[in-house]
Amino acid sequence: MALSKTLKLATFNVNGIGTRLPHLLAWLEKEQPDVVALQELKTVDATFPAAELEAAGYGAIWHGQKSWNGVALLARDAVPVESRRGLPGDPRDEQSRYIEAAIHGIVVAGLYLPNGNPRPGPKFDYKLAWMERLIRHARTLVDLPHPAVLMGDFNVIPTDIDVYDPKAWRKDALIQPEVRAAFERLLAQGWADALRRVSGEKVIYTFWDYFRQHAERDRGLRIDHLLLNPALAKNLKDAGVDRWVRLQPKASDHAPTWITVRAPAGV
């Protein structure tokens, strides 16, 4: 038997793939992830940089949108086999926030959960409704015999240790009790929060805003998550955040967040 192979899965909110392509390519080259979920492409399908990613060794599928949102999945030396784009449950929803594919033997859901500010208001209502649709769809994935991951920018601060100053954020949509409760209900289906599972109670941030040198001062939030179904969680090896990407000039406000897993049998 061959030694079991390790796969690295990562999520990265690029905050505009047009501006951030050099950062993305440098990160791919250095860290060599096998599976990547991207959020906030902020570009239409026609201008997604598929050729540049192909040249870097990555097959891709993407769901763009003018100016806002937009998600993609990348596969190193492979092409993602798309199973879904867009969450079921609201045919009128035109925001590009969900894409799903089979990659290297894993069901991979890449998501960009709505921010929800300002609150209260229609954007917060949309966030809560989107979370209900995610919970309903995730129910169909969690008990699969195949490994599955939900990864992306969840725009949810799960607990007070996931924010540098809970009081400063207490009115924000990312920290509201009903948002946290919905995230807890998602986890309660059987999903493992991989960063927490690996790191215990350690403080981990994945986002630092552009104000007051928050990145350099490490005043951040943990809002990018990788949730693993039981079939994948049993293969979890390690997890982390590539904070060095956030400290580059002209960086996204998010850093790539990753796990390593033992590859599924037959991959």
Add this chain to the structure above:
DNA sequence: ATGGCTTGTCTTACAAGA
């Protein structure tokens, strides 16, 4: 309570982000 900064856009102001 606000603003601080960054992105993309039918740009020189605005909406949206978190």
